[in-house]
Amino acid sequence: MKSIRDIALNAKDVRTELVTVPEWDDVKIEVRGFTLGERLAFYDRVADDGQVNRENFLPELVIASSFDPDSGQKVFEAADRDMLKTKSAAALERLTTVATRLSGMSDDDVTEAETDLEETPTTGL
Numbered sequence: 001m002k003s004i005r006d007i008a009l010n011a012k013d014v015r016t017e018l019v020t021v022p023e024w025d026d027v028k029i030e031v032r033g034f035t036l037g038e039r040l041a042f043y044d045r046v047a048d049d050g051q052v053n054r055e056n057f058l059p060e061l062v063i064a065s066s067f068d069p070d071s072g073q074k075v076f077e078a079a080d081r082d083m084l085k086t087k088s089a090a091a092l093e094r095l096t097t098v099a100t101r102l103s104g105m106s107d108d109d110v111t112e113a114e115t116d117l118e119e120t121p122t123t124g125l
Helices: 004-010 036-046 057-065 078-084 089-102 107-119
Strands: 016-021 027-032
Touching: 016 089, 027 089, 036 057, 057 078, 057 089
Parallel strands: none
Antiparallel strands: 016 027
8 A cells, every 4th residue: 555655746746737828829738837846936036035026927927837738848938038028918817827726826926916017117108
C-alpha cells in the first residue's frame, strides 16, 4: 500500500484547460496551472517593492500559462510582453481567468492587481 506521501509526491496535479480565444480567430490555447515554484517565480516577476507591478501582471500571467496544445511549447515569451499590452483586454482576461483558477491564485491576488491598475495614473493616454 502506498503512503499518502508517495501518492501526493507522485500525483499529476497540475491542471490544464483548453481555451478558445474568439478574438484571435478562435485559436485554442492550452492554459496550464502553476506549480508552487512557478507561482512564486511569477510573483517575483510582477512584484515591485512589495506591490504588484500593474504593467506586468496580466501579460506575465499569459506568458507563463499559455501553451500550444499540439506541441506543448509556450505560445509567448518575455519579449512579447509589450506586444501583449496592445492586444484585446477581453482575450487576455479570458486566458488569465482560467490561469488564476487553475493555479489556485486567490481573488485577493487579482483584486490587488486590479486595485493597483485603478490607483496608478497612466501616462501618455
